[in-house]
Amino acid sequence: MKTILQSLRVLLVLTVLTGIAYPLVVTGIARIAFHDPSHHSALLAQKTESPPYFWPRPSASDYATIPSGASNKGPTSADLVKSIAERREKFGKDAPDELLTASGSGLDPHLSPAAAKYQAPRIAAERKLALEKVVALVDQLTEGPQLGFLGEPRVNVLALNLALDAAK
Amino acid sequence: MKPHDWIQILLYLAALVTLTPVLGAFMHRVFSSERTFLSPVLGPVERLIYKLGGVDAKREMRWTHYAAAVLVFNLAGCALTLVQLMTQAWLPLNPEHLPNLPFGLALNTAVSFMTNTNWQAYSGENTMSYFSQMAGLAVHNFTSAATGIAVVIALIRGLTRRSGTSIGNFWADLVRCTLYILLPISLLLAVVFVQQGVPQTFDSYATVKTLEGADQVIPLGPAASQISIKQLGTNGGGFYGVNSAHPFENPTPLTNFLEMLAIFMIPAGLTFTLGLMTGDRRQGWTIFGAMLTLFLVGFALSWWAEMQPNPATGLVSNMEGKEVRLGIMNSTLFSTITTDASCGAVNAMHDSLTPIAGGVALVNMLLGEVIFGGVGAGLYGMLVFVILTVFIAGLMVGRTPEYLGKKIEAREVKWAVVAALAPCVCILIGTAIAASVPVGSATINNQGAHSFSEILYAFTSAAANNGSAFAGIGVNNDFYNYALAICMFLGRFAIIVPVLAIAGSMVGKKIAPPSSGTFPTTGLTFVALLIAVVLIVGGLNFFPALSLGPIVDHLLMLSGRAL
Numbered sequence: 001m002k003t004i005l006q007s008l009r010v011l012l013v014l015t016v017l018t019g020i021a022y023p024l025v026v027t028g029i030a031r032i033a034f035h036d037p038s039h040h041s042a043l044l045a046q047k048t049e050s051p052p053y054f055w056p057r058p059s060a061s062d063y064a065t066i067p068s069g070a071s072n073k074g075p076t077s078a079d080l081v082k083s084i085a086e087r088r089e090k091f092g093k094d095a096p097d098e099l100l101t102a103s104g105s106g107l108d109p110h111l112s113p114a115a116a117k118y119q120a121p122r123i124a125a126e127r128k129l130a131l132e133k134v135v136a137l138v139d140q141l142t143e144g145p146q147l148g149f150l151g152e153p154r155v156n157v158l159a160l161n162l163a164l165d166a167a168k
Numbered sequence: 169m170k171p172h173d174w175i176q177i178l179l180y181l182a183a184l185v186t187l188t189p190v191l192g193a194f195m196h197r198v199f200s201s202e203r204t205f206l207s208p209v210l211g212p213v214e215r216l217i218y219k220l221g222g223v224d225a226k227r228e229m230r231w232t233h234y235a236a237a238v239l240v241f242n243l244a245g246c247a248l249t250l251v252q253l254m255t256q257a258w259l260p261l262n263p264e265h266l267p268n269l270p271f272g273l274a275l276n277t278a279v280s281f282m283t284n285t286n287w288q289a290y291s292g293e294n295t296m297s298y299f300s301q302m303a304g305l306a307v308h309n310f311t312s313a314a315t316g317i318a319v320v321i322a323l324i325r326g327l328t329r330r331s332g333t334s335i336g337n338f339w340a341d342l343v344r345c346t347l348y349i350l351l352p353i354s355l356l357l358a359v360v361f362v363q364q365g366v367p368q369t370f371d372s373y374a375t376v377k378t379l380e381g382a383d384q385v386i387p388l389g390p391a392a393s394q395i396s397i398k399q400l401g402t403n404g405g406g407f408y409g410v411n412s413a414h415p416f417e418n419p420t421p422l423t424n425f426l427e428m429l430a431i432f433m434i435p436a437g438l439t440f441t442l443g444l445m446t447g448d449r450r451q452g453w454t455i456f457g458a459m460l461t462l463f464l465v466g467f468a469l470s471w472w473a474e475m476q477p478n479p480a481t482g483l484v485s486n487m488e489g490k491e492v493r494l495g496i497m498n499s500t501l502f503s504t505i506t507t508d509a510s511c512g513a514v515n516a517m518h519d520s521l522t523p524i525a526g527g528v529a530l531v532n533m534l535l536g537e538v539i540f541g542g543v544g545a546g547l548y549g550m551l552v553f554v555i556l557t558v559f560i561a562g563l564m565v566g567r568t569p570e571y572l573g574k575k576i577e578a579r580e581v582k583w584a585v586v587a588a589l590a591p592c593v594c595i596l597i598g599t600a601i602a603a604s605v606p607v608g609s610a611t612i613n614n615q616g617a618h619s620f621s622e623i624l625y626a627f628t629s630a631a632a633n634n635g636s637a638f639a640g641i642g643v644n645n646d647f648y649n650y651a652l653a654i655c656m657f658l659g660r661f662a663i664i665v666p667v668l669a670i671a672g673s674m675v676g677k678k679i680a681p682p683s684s685g686t687f688p689t690t691g692l693t694f695v696a697l698l699i700a701v702v703l704i705v706g707g708l709n710f711f712p713a714l715s716l717g718p719i720v721d722h723l724l725m726l727s728g729r730a731l
Contacts, residue, residue, distance in 0.1 A: 007240045007244040066385050070517040073640065
């Protein structure tokens with residue numbers, strides 16, 4: 001009986017400490033030190049299908065955000081084989097693997113520089129821009145590995161498309 | 169396999185090996201009730217918690233009392249969360265007006281978080297209010313982690329104390345672990361995560377216009393504070409449905425690196441704490457060595473498999489279910505780490521891994537989550553294997569088995585066998601039932617061998633308290649919600665109780681000085697023996713099941729067949 005009472009009391013105290021005080025402190029620090037939550041939306045891929053824009057990686061959940069999701073198709077899935085064939089139709093037969101596969105989050109905001117450049121001729125033609133100019137834009141917006149060695153080189157699709165619109 | 173892949177791997181290992189003695193020594197001070205550099209600030213808070221909780225933190229407990237406190241405290245937390253989830257619509261901080269959870273899902277989730285599993289039959293962004301996340305689920309992230317660590321410390325006390333019948337005070341271990349270890353590190357990590365772009369706000373979801381003029385809803389919430397502890401406490405429950413694959417939950421390669429480091433940090437550090445508590449650091453490094461070896465072998469296999477072409481799909485590298493910013497190496501490193509430790513956070517979809525990489529993830533869990541393992545749970549699981557190893561070695565050479573100078577007798581071996589077999593029973597019987605009743609296979613997302621893998625993975629993940637999934641399988645239904653809740657509960661407490669019983673039965677035993685007949689439990693020979701016992705006891709049980717799942721799947725893939 002005593003143990004039950006002690007459990008409940010310790011539980012309540014720890015709930016207040018770790019469940020309320022701690023997230024409030026982190027939120028406070030977030031607000032004071034980094035007070036701009038608006039930059040978050042650039043982290044999520046947008047459904048983008050019109051030809052003059054770069055297209056993000058395929059999304060099994062059609063770029064839904066509430067919730068997002070993946071295909072969860074295994075390596076011997078006939079459904080996956082079918083999806084890959086459809087994406088080859090859309091992106092072209094030499095498209096790199098990342099354009100033929102759905103991302104983990106369904107909201108992958110990035111393309112590898114190669115997958116972006118693969119799409120550059122379409123965009124250059126649609127926008128009547130020089131191909132070199134589009135490729136240069138990809139190079140300009142490519143982020144290298146973080147701190148020089150972490151992760152993969154990548155380019156944010158939304159940033160790239162906004163830059164395209166600005167370039168005109 | 170680019171040069172910078174190797175740099176990242178080496179850096180990860182260097183960081184882990186460096187942190188192990190630092191954090192291990194700090195944890196030793198914490199659990200010896202010594203002063204630490206945080207004591208001037210946290211000492212008064214600690215005493216206030218004891219006062220408010222009505223506990224005498226200095227009173228030592230026998231194992232039965234300790235186990236009772238663990239069970240009652242955890243069940244109370246489970247009950248509170250169950251009620252919270254079923255009433256969240258009427259509670260504060262629910263800007264999206266998310267409804268109450270039905271009983272089955274609420275029970276599954278409450279048990280899941282209590283047991284440090286963090287199996288999720290839901291997606292946070294359309295199911296959980298901010299209050300449920302932070303004041304319900306994230307609290308368990310702290311308390312279940314602290315419970316695991318407390319239990320292993322109690323076990324080590326049982327193995328190393330020279331006299332007496334008590335193994336420590338659960339309240340002191342729980343509170344000191346939370347206050348001095350989990351909270352400060354979580355806070356540091358959370359701040360870095362926010363800086364890198366993880367949301368931390370109580371604002372309601374935002375809506376933005378896309379380039380093509382559609383509305384896109386941006387899910388927000390107090391995410392960073394929860395994500396740091398879900399990694400550090402090897403809980404693994406994502407704030408968002410797709411977990412650390414979500415660009416908000418793991419926005420940059422730096423957050424990814426820190427999330428991976430956070431998973432192994434405490435389990436690795438505890439091996440050093442073991443060394444200090446036994447007075448012989450080699451005891452700790454030996455176990456560290458066995459864990460590191462198993463980890464590296466699994467990772468190498470997994471990474472290699474993910475780089476092989478797939479004749480069934482015609483792809484040359486497996487980017488299905490992965491994110492560009494992380495790439496294949498960081499995805500397989502994460503998948504190995506998260507299944508070695510019973511974390512279960514994922515940054516790539518395990519269902520879409522190649523059969524060998526998915527198989528490595530499965531085997532990591534099937535071995536009992538002892539490759540670093542969950543915080544506390546990994547080390548007490550490994551110490552159960554150590555007891556079995558010295559027992560088996562003792563039988564082979566015809567001597568009385570002993571560990572750290574104390575005799576291992578029938579009673580301890582019996583409890584060790586219970587702890588080693590409990591998850592196996594849950595996994596095999598659970599999978600067998602699910603695979604043979606219609607409701608078990610009604611919600612699978614793949615065909616053939618891979619669908620069997622989905623079911624096997626679900627029961628393995630639950631019983632091993634991992635929480636990751638071959639997530640294609642639909643598990644938010646009565647059958648899986650209840651069946652997996654039972655597995656999670658047994659997979660946790662059918663190990664914790666035997667472990668505390670071993671602690672209680674060992675604590676009073678005399679320590680004999682080492683003699684020429686003592687079988688050493690340090691050094692390479694013991695590392696090899698321990699690994700062999702883990703593989704034989706933990707692995708061979710499951711060979712038939714693995715044959716039906718990943719092995720057949722691999723052969724299918726090689727023959728270019730898709731189902």
